[in-house]
Amino acid sequence: xxxxxxxxxxxxxxxxxxxxxxxxxFHGVQAVIPAKxxxxxxxxxxxxxxxxxxxxEQLFNKLKNWRRVALATTRPxxxxxPSSASPQHCCGCPLSTxxxx
Numbered sequence: 001x002x003x004x005x006x007x008x009x010x011x012x013x014x015x016x017x018x019x020x021x022x023x024x025x026f027h028g029v030q031a032v033i034p035a036k037x038x039x040x041x042x043x044x045x046x047x048x049x050x051x052x053x054x055x056x057e058q059l060f061n062k063l064k065n066w067r068r069v070a071l072a073t074t075r076p077x078x079x080x081x082p083s084s085a086s087p088q089h090c091c092g093c094p095l096s097t098x099x100x101x
Contacts, residue, residue: 008032008046010053016043 008030011020016036021043024031032049035042 008049010049010056012053013037 006029009024009032011031011033013034013036016033016039021031021033030046030049031043032045032053033043034045034050
């Protein structure tokens with residue numbers, strides 16, 4: 001189903017395992033996974049396609065940051081919650097007015 005549409009699967013080094021690579025190639029998809037540093041027989045990967053993966057990841061990070069900024073500007077500065085609605089909190093004094101005893 002997905003193998004009919006996908007030509008390559010772009011992953012980071014965390015997915016560099018022989019079983020994962022075998023499963024991907026079994027479905028007829030090219031595995032674009034850089035080899036881990038300690039791998040004895042490093043597998044080759046297409047660097048240009050892996051750079052595209054990096055660009056997509058950077059785009060999603062920017063979108064997340066923009067969303068955070070957009071939501072921060074629409075939030076109220078001082079939301080009123082049940083705990084902050086008490087008279088002690090309204091005047092800035094978080095202490096109780098009851099005598100200790």
